[in-house]
Every structure is written in C-alpha cells, then in structure tokens.
Amino acid sequence: MTMKLALIGCGTVGSEVVRLLHRQETDLTSRIGEPIEIAGIAVRRGGRDRGDLPVDPSLFTTDALGLVNRDDVDIVVEVVGGIEPAREWITTALRAGKAVITANKALLAEDGSALAQAAVDGGADLYYEAAVAGAIPLLRPLRESLHGDTIHRVISIVNGTTNYILSRMTETGAGFAEALEEASALGYAEADPTADVEGFDAAAKAAILASLAFHTRVTVTDVYREGITEVSAADIASAAEMGCVVKPLCIASRDGDVVSARVHPAMIPREHPLASVNGAYNAVFVEAEAAGRLMFYGAGAGGAPTASAVLGDLVAVARNRRAGATPMPPTVYADLAIRPMGDVLTRYHVSLDVDDEPGVLAEVASVFAAHGVSMRTVRQSGRGHEAVLVAVTHTATDAQLSTTVDQLSKLDSVRRVASVMRVEGEV
Amino acid sequence: MTMKLALIGCGTVGSEVVRLLHRQETDLTSRIGEPIEIAGIAVRRGGRDRGDLPVDPSLFTTDALGLVNRDDVDIVVEVVGGIEPAREWITTALRAGKAVITANKALLAEDGSALAQAAVDGGADLYYEAAVAGAIPLLRPLRESLHGDTIHRVISIVNGTTNYILSRMTETGAGFAEALEEASALGYAEADPTADVEGFDAAAKAAILASLAFHTRVTVTDVYREGITEVSAADIASAAEMGCVVKPLCIASRDGDVVSARVHPAMIPREHPLASVNGAYNAVFVEAEAAGRLMFYGAGAGGAPTASAVLGDLVAVARNRRAGATPMPPTVYADLAIRPMGDVLTRYHVSLDVDDEPGVLAEVASVFAAHGVSMRTVRQSGRGHEAVLVAVTHTATDAQLSTTVDQLSKLDSVRRVASVMRVEGEV
Incomplete structure (x- = not known):
C-alpha cells in the first residue's frame, strides 16, 4: 500500500516539501510503515519550468479542486495561503474524510472553527504546525x-x-x-x-x-x-x-x-x-x-523549516491513518470572553519633550495621578527646550493610560509626547 | 464512564500529580471527555500521615503489583524510579494492555527496548515525557x-x-x-x-x-x-x-x-x-x-513541573484509550553503530603550567603537531614559574588529544597539565 498525497501550492514551501519527500523517502517509509506517493501537485500557472524538482512533470495540474476530489488521494497538503479558494479545498477534503495539513494562518485565524467542524464531520485529521513559528514544534x-x-x-x-x-x-x-x-x-x-x-x-x-x-x-x-x-x-x-x-x-x-x-x-x-x-x-x-x-x-519562516513542520504533520497524519485512529481535534470547550484592549493591564514607558521650567514634573505627575496611573520611576534629562521627561508606570489599564497621554499632550509645558510604549515580561 | 488510574509512588512528584488531578478536575474531564479517577496509590510505607493530600486515605496501599493487576485499572503512572521492582510493575501493566506513564529515566536508559516490546505485546501506550527535562515538552x-x-x-x-x-x-x-x-x-x-x-x-x-x-x-x-x-x-x-x-x-x-x-x-x-x-x-x-x-x-525538575509532564501524557493516553486508537510506539528502525569516544571529533582547550623559558612554545607546539592536532590559538601569560600556556585546538579526535596531553605532561618544561576541556557549539 502507499499513502497518496495531493500537494496544493508549489512555491517556496511546496517545492521544499517535494524535495524533502524525495530526499528522505527511505526514512519516511520506515517511520510511517508504507511509502508516501505524490498523487498530484496543483499550481496556479501550468507550463512553468520546474525541472529542478525531483518529480514527474505530469503530476502538475492547475485544477486544485479536481485534485482534492480524486478518489485515490488520502492526504491534502495546502501551502497556498489566503482565504479563498483555500477554504473550499480544505473543507471539501476534510468532509470527504481526507486528512489535511495546512500552513494557512490567515484562514485558521479567520475561520478556524469552520475547518475544525469540517474535520469532525468528515472524521479526518487537521494539522497545522507550520502555521505558527515555522519549524518550531509548538x-x-x-x-x-x-x-x-x-x-x-x-x-x-x-x-x-x-x-x-x-x-x-x-x-x-x-x-x-x-x-x-x-x-x-x-x-x-x-x-x-x-x-x-x-x-x-x-x-x-x-x-x-x-x-x-x-x-x-x-x-x-x-x-x-x-x-x-x-x-x-x-x-x-x-x-x-x-x-x-x-x-x-x-x-x-x-x-x-x-x-x-x-x-x-x-x-x-x-x-x-x-x-x-x-x-x-x-x-x-x-x-x-x-x-x-x-x-x-x-x-520561524523559510522554505526548509516550514517544510519540516509540514512533514512532521505528514508523518503523524499518515501513521494515524494507517492505524485507523480516530482523529483527535484540539479541545475547544471553554467559552471565554475577550477582554477589550482598554481593560488590559500592563506597564508603560512614556517619553515627553518638555520645557525645563520649575513645576513641570509636578504638573505631569498630577495628570498621571488624576487618572489613577501610579508612576514607578521618573527621570528628567536635558535643559531648556531640549528637556526630556521619561516616566515608567506601574500597571494600569490601556484606557487609563490613553486618557493620561491625551491630557499630557494638552499641557503647555509638554511640547510633545515623544513616545508611549508598553513594558512587558517582568522578571 | 471513568478512566481509572493507579499511581505508584507518592513522593514529591506523585503527591503533586494528586494535587493537580484534584485542582484541574473539571478541565481534565473536558479535555479527555470523561473523568479520571484514582483507583489506588501505592507507597512504600503505609500509615504515614498524608492528610495534606486531597484524596481518600483508603486509596493508599503498599501492594504496588496488586494495584497494577487490578482489573479496573486502565492507566498506571510510575514515579518511583530505579530498575526493580519498577520494571516488573511496568511490564506487567503493559502486557495486560494497560497504558503506562513513567518518569523512570534509569530504567528507560538501561532497558527501554524491553519496555517498548512489552508495550507492543500488550497493545498499550508507553509515555515518558517526564523522564527527560521535566516539564519541557521534548x-x-x-x-x-x-x-x-x-x-x-x-x-x-x-x-x-x-x-x-x-x-x-x-x-x-x-x-x-x-x-x-x-x-x-x-x-x-x-x-x-x-x-x-x-x-x-x-x-x-x-x-x-x-x-x-x-x-x-x-x-x-x-x-x-x-x-x-x-x-x-x-x-x-x-x-x-x-x-x-x-x-x-x-x-x-x-x-x-x-x-x-x-x-x-x-x-x-x-x-x-x-x-x-x-x-x-x-x-x-x-x-x-x-x-x-x-x-x-x-x-528540568521539581514536583510541579514533572507532574505537569505526567499529566500531559495522561491526557494523551486517556484520549487515545477513549478513541480506541492503536498505540504508536517511537519508531526504532535504524540500527546505527556507536562511535567509541576515542573517535569522537571536537575542539579542546588545554591549559599548561610551564616554565617561561625560550623554546617552550616550540616544544609544546611540536607535540601537538606530532599527533596531528592542529592548534587554532595559543597564548602565553605570566613569567618564570608562574607562566601559563593556553592552547585551543581545531577539531581532533579524543584519542589524538589524549595522547597529546599524555606526551605534554612528560615534557620537562611543562610543570603541570592544569586542565583539558572540550569546546563545543561553534556558532
């Protein structure tokens, strides 16, 4: 028996998948228990010279959906990206019980639940290690x-x-x-x-x-x-x-x-x-x-690392298929609310161009205080019109900080809010 | 239905496993699809006060093998360590088709193939994420x-x-x-x-x-x-x-x-x-x-991180069991030879206490050269009887380096081979 693979997309990642499949053929067969064979490769434009790829040129097709629908295809690898027609290819494959491996972060992030549902409906595996942080097993x-x-x-x-x-x-x-x-x-x-x-x-x-x-x-x-x-x-x-x-x-x-x-x-x-x-x-x-x-x-990127992630998924999916294992989708049981950004707590680094006059610091500090933002350190450097005041806050909400900055920019002594940046990762 | 767990060992890791199972009960049930229940906890000495653990005291037993053999046990978690009797508990469980999760690095490193064989014989999962680098998913x-x-x-x-x-x-x-x-x-x-x-x-x-x-x-x-x-x-x-x-x-x-x-x-x-x-x-x-x-x-260690690794395996094993999935043992198809240490290539840092006399460097260099060890840098510091000569080599075999060091120690001008250390991770 062989496991038949449809590859949709043959750009940087796709062509590296083809090369790795070829170069590691013996190892992959040992790890899966049977060989992987490329059933077809869907590309946007036919007729391009792909003579550098170790693959039969007759495998190329411009009919991706037709390839996905072929009866002999077990596994579909989608490395084109974008919302449509990728969504159609993937959901069609999954609903027909074909395993899908995709690197399509945009589609997963926009409509991951539709893909997950199609995987459940078709009883098929949906893997996407390559979608985030390339080769990093994550x-x-x-x-x-x-x-x-x-x-x-x-x-x-x-x-x-x-x-x-x-x-x-x-x-x-x-x-x-x-x-x-x-x-x-x-x-x-x-x-x-x-x-x-x-x-x-x-x-x-x-x-x-x-x-x-x-x-x-x-x-x-x-x-x-x-x-x-x-x-x-x-x-x-x-x-x-x-x-x-x-x-x-x-x-x-x-x-x-x-x-x-x-x-x-x-x-x-x-x-x-x-x-x-x-x-x-x-x-x-x-x-x-x-x-x-x-x-x-x-x-996190690049043809070879991303292809490594795709092939890792391919071995897993192929072994599952061989073993007749029930697919195990990620568990999505918690229905958690999304916190609006205005309510998110963090610390801030605020840099102000100020006039070096008596009372500037007090004025600035009172604006922070008025909005409940506590200052952790404050430092003034420079003189006259070149003076800079840098404040680092304790945690405050994004909304509190925005209002504070808004008010600071209206002070006469503040010539410009030079920058506002969040401070993360307290060690 | 519930999934029944036998816990062998209730020290730092085992008691943390009990606490995590209790604290995360709802989440774990959602992730697995059914609750996990502790069938029994085997300890070396009975009668000890374990009142701090959120568990029925009647679950404790000193008969580990008896617990493993109980018909209602689905999964065995072994966190005792050592070769025997751990090997007997684990192989008995696996052969009876019970999944095993172990942190027992000594046993895996000594006789991993016997455990793997028992897993194959019994058609059972053997997981051991906690055996290396604690909580690091590896x-x-x-x-x-x-x-x-x-x-x-x-x-x-x-x-x-x-x-x-x-x-x-x-x-x-x-x-x-x-x-x-x-x-x-x-x-x-x-x-x-x-x-x-x-x-x-x-x-x-x-x-x-x-x-x-x-x-x-x-x-x-x-x-x-x-x-x-x-x-x-x-x-x-x-x-x-x-x-x-x-x-x-x-x-x-x-x-x-x-x-x-x-x-x-x-x-x-x-x-x-x-x-x-x-x-x-x-x-x-x-x-x-x-x-x-x-x-x-x-x-890499500690009760909670190690228990986290055990529980990750537990969820995987329990989900596999529920899905009736065929266990997929690690693939061991390559029969590779072991390179003796003498043949291993690396670089070395060699520090010698020498007499600061004319010709010392030449003498030392000729010993390196005679054994085919090429020097990358050499640096002499200090004066008189306090002089130190530090050489860093290009790659050489461990055997070449040992012979070189042996010869260096016999030179009149070398008072002492102060240290020899490998240099790794060329960036």
Whole structure:
C-alpha cells in the first residue's frame, strides 16, 4: 500500500516539501510503515519550468479542486495561503474524510472553527504546525504536552521580519526606515511589507495560539494590533537605558474567564529569555501553572523549516491513518470572553519633550495621578527646550493610560509626547 | 464512564500529580471527555500521615503489583524510579494492555527496548515525557513534530544541579566545592550528589534522547560520561577570556550510520543559545536538516513541573484509550553503530603550567603537531614559574588529544597539565 498525497501550492514551501519527500523517502517509509506517493501537485500557472524538482512533470495540474476530489488521494497538503479558494479545498477534503495539513494562518485565524467542524464531520485529521513559528514544534506541545496543565500566558515573537528590523535597530542604532530597507535587501522583508510591519501576520498567529492555549475560540478580529512602524531609534535607546530591549511581541493571556490577545512592540528586560531572540528567529514563551516558564525557539519562516513542520504533520497524519485512529481535534470547550484592549493591564514607558521650567514634573505627575496611573520611576534629562521627561508606570489599564497621554499632550509645558510604549515580561 | 488510574509512588512528584488531578478536575474531564479517577496509590510505607493530600486515605496501599493487576485499572503512572521492582510493575501493566506513564529515566536508559516490546505485546501506550527535562515538552516534539526531518545533533543541558553549580561558579568565581555546598543548602543538590555531579543522571537522559532523535537503540552503557567535579575556578576564568562559558553538556550526534552520545562539561561561546540557560533551568538544542536550529527551554525538575509532564501524557493516553486508537510506539528502525569516544571529533582547550623559558612554545607546539592536532590559538601569560600556556585546538579526535596531553605532561618544561576541556557549539 502507499499513502497518496495531493500537494496544493508549489512555491517556496511546496517545492521544499517535494524535495524533502524525495530526499528522505527511505526514512519516511520506515517511520510511517508504507511509502508516501505524490498523487498530484496543483499550481496556479501550468507550463512553468520546474525541472529542478525531483518529480514527474505530469503530476502538475492547475485544477486544485479536481485534485482534492480524486478518489485515490488520502492526504491534502495546502501551502497556498489566503482565504479563498483555500477554504473550499480544505473543507471539501476534510468532509470527504481526507486528512489535511495546512500552513494557512490567515484562514485558521479567520475561520478556524469552520475547518475544525469540517474535520469532525468528515472524521479526518487537521494539522497545522507550520502555521505558527515555522519549524518550531509548538502546536503539538500546546495541544498535547501541556494538556494536563493550566496555561496563564503565552508571550511570543512570531514574526521574523519585524524581529529582524528591531534587532538591527538595537544593534546599529538605525531608524525604522533604514532597517526595513536592509531587511528588504536581504530578503527578510517582502516587497510590500505591510502584513509584517503592521502586525497582521502576527495577529493571525496570536488568534491561533490563544485558541490552543486556552481551549477557547479566538479569531483575528479579537486581537488588538499595533505595528512597529512608529518605533524610533530614540525608543530603542530609551529601552537600553532601562536595561530593556524592544521586541515585536504577541501576547495571549488568560485571567479567570477572560482572555486577551494583542500584538504590539514592547520593551522587555534584557534578562528575559525572549530578549536574546534576535534576527529572524522566533520564540514562544509559555507561563503555565505547574510547568512554570517554558520557551520554544527556532527558525520561524523559510522554505526548509516550514517544510519540516509540514512533514512532521505528514508523518503523524499518515501513521494515524494507517492505524485507523480516530482523529483527535484540539479541545475547544471553554467559552471565554475577550477582554477589550482598554481593560488590559500592563506597564508603560512614556517619553515627553518638555520645557525645563520649575513645576513641570509636578504638573505631569498630577495628570498621571488624576487618572489613577501610579508612576514607578521618573527621570528628567536635558535643559531648556531640549528637556526630556521619561516616566515608567506601574500597571494600569490601556484606557487609563490613553486618557493620561491625551491630557499630557494638552499641557503647555509638554511640547510633545515623544513616545508611549508598553513594558512587558517582568522578571 | 471513568478512566481509572493507579499511581505508584507518592513522593514529591506523585503527591503533586494528586494535587493537580484534584485542582484541574473539571478541565481534565473536558479535555479527555470523561473523568479520571484514582483507583489506588501505592507507597512504600503505609500509615504515614498524608492528610495534606486531597484524596481518600483508603486509596493508599503498599501492594504496588496488586494495584497494577487490578482489573479496573486502565492507566498506571510510575514515579518511583530505579530498575526493580519498577520494571516488573511496568511490564506487567503493559502486557495486560494497560497504558503506562513513567518518569523512570534509569530504567528507560538501561532497558527501554524491553519496555517498548512489552508495550507492543500488550497493545498499550508507553509515555515518558517526564523522564527527560521535566516539564519541557521534548519527547513528543522529537518523536512527532520532527518526524519528517533528519536530526543531526542534540546538545542539551538536562541536569539542573550541575547547571546550577557551574552557573554559580561563573557568577561568583567560587570553586566547585563551595558552589556544591550552596546548591545543597538551597535544595538543588541531594545529600549524596554523585548521580548528578558525576553525570550518571545526564547519561541516562542522553541515551533516551539519542534513541529518539536517531530512531535507533542507545543504552546508558553506550554513553561516554565525565562529571563536573574537576572543573575549577581557573577553567571558568579561562573560558570567560575566550568569550565562553562552561556548561554541563549532554551531546548526541549522528554522522552517517554512526551515533555518539556523551556527557561532560564543555566550553561554549557566549552567543550560543545554551550559554544563557542558567541556574537550575534545562534546555535542549536541536540541529536538524530542514528545521535548522531549535531550542526547548524550561524547568528540568521539581514536583510541579514533572507532574505537569505526567499529566500531559495522561491526557494523551486517556484520549487515545477513549478513541480506541492503536498505540504508536517511537519508531526504532535504524540500527546505527556507536562511535567509541576515542573517535569522537571536537575542539579542546588545554591549559599548561610551564616554565617561561625560550623554546617552550616550540616544544609544546611540536607535540601537538606530532599527533596531528592542529592548534587554532595559543597564548602565553605570566613569567618564570608562574607562566601559563593556553592552547585551543581545531577539531581532533579524543584519542589524538589524549595522547597529546599524555606526551605534554612528560615534557620537562611543562610543570603541570592544569586542565583539558572540550569546546563545543561553534556558532
């Protein structure tokens, strides 16, 4: 017997899947118990030269749905992305009892429950390790290894482009635009970097991580999102003065029956394990009741690492299929409310350009106090029109902080609110 | 229906398992689909007051084997350790088709294949996430997530006691004895620390990791083992001068059809992700063909983290059982040879007390050259009878290096071979 695979998409990840299947054929057969055979590869445009791939050219087709529907297909691997027609391919496959492996974070984050339902209806496996943090084994640890524990919080760096940009800004003192240009030149940023730098990519991953960690349903619209485009060289320098670094964080946390999920740049202390995750690397830091603090680190993107995650799922799914095992979908039994961003508690670093006059500090402090925001440290430097006042707060809600900043900007002595940044990861 | 659990052992880990089962009862029931009930708890001595545990005192028994053999028991959790009678309990349970969860690294490393065979014979699940690196989800990622990839090397810190001792020596400049005393006072080292400081504990884990990573059979007798008792404050200082730290490493590597597994202290560059794993924390660094470099980090010991790993396995095993899934043992299809330590290639840091005379360096260099060991850097400091010569080599075999050191110690100009340490983790 052989296990027949339909591959939808043959770009960077898809072609690497083909290469790995070929190169590791003997090992994969030993691990699964029977060979994997590619039944067909769906591509958008036919006729392209793919002579570098170790595969029969007659396997290529432009009819993805037709391939999915073929009777001899056991497993569908979707590495195209986007909402449609990926949703149709995946739900069709699952409902027909075919196992699906996908890296489609956007679809999972928007409509994961429809996919999960199709998997249940068809009695089929749905695996998606490659959707978050590339090769880092993450979804399986979250949905299985930590299944006997209670997860309180997941803080992660799941976007390599923004981590690369902020790492370079930290290392070289460059501004955002310059670091982005370098990232583009090196292929770490796409021609249109919006999905990365504005946090859309990370927001989709935040929804998937929060759903798995808290056994509830979180979609991308529940995720608060802020990009890194406003992060300045001055913010990075200010963070360094506090013993912190600025990182593109994705935070999912639970407090009683309420969860929150958010994506934004933030300062974290240099001693925090996430602080030394640099360049295009990803990492996921988990705080659990009994297990304590855990971190998973690795390459978050790239053809080979993502293909590794796909093949890990492929072996699992193929073994399950061979064993006739009942699929075990992630457990989604908790119906937790989403905390609005205004109610989320954290600490803040606020930097103000002020006039160096007597009474400025008192004026600023009274605005913080009036909105119930307690100051942890305050520091003034410079003289005359160059004076800068930096305040770090104790925890306050986002709404409290916003109103405070709004009021501060109206003070005569405050020439400009230079920056506001959250401070996370107290060690 | 309820799933009935026999707990063998009620020490630090066992009592934490009882507490977690109680505290998370509702969640666990939701995740599994039916409640877990403790059928009995086997302890060595009856009559002890365990009033702090949320469990009916009548459940305690001193007849472990009797408990395992009870018809109503579905799952056995063994957290006693040691070879016998644990082997009998586990194999009896597995052969009777009962799932087993164990944290017994010594038994797995000595006779893992007998346990695996019993699991196959009985058609039962055998899970042991808690056996290596406590709560860090590791065995599941290795045996499942990376199942579609080829692992080249696993470098890990899997012993919290020795990592704590070496971390403190690095932070404070203390010697081994002083740091060990501190570790004992804080409960990080046992009254008899031999198993930890001589590397026996890590060697068992090395055998388990190597077996899983390379789909072959490696037992504890295949593991080269060296403790940390000879590491001196001077070694730590020497490492720092090279931009390195000394870490208690456990290395499993594969080269073609040959594997090696070894446990010893070694210098690694400060930029290496393992270098910042300090205190009692554990971490496992994996180098895979497609996935690249991955690291898993977390608490390696302690009642709660270990119990978290046990409960993760418990949920998996219980769900499998409910679904009537065929157990899927780790795949052990490769029959790889073990490379003798003498043939293992690495780099070395050699520190010699020498007389500061003309020609010493030439004499030393010629001994290295005569044994085919190429020097990467050499540095002489001090004067007269206080002179120290430090050489760092390119890769050489352990046998080449041993002979070289032996010859060096016989030179008139060399008063003492002060230390020899391996250098790992080239970044």
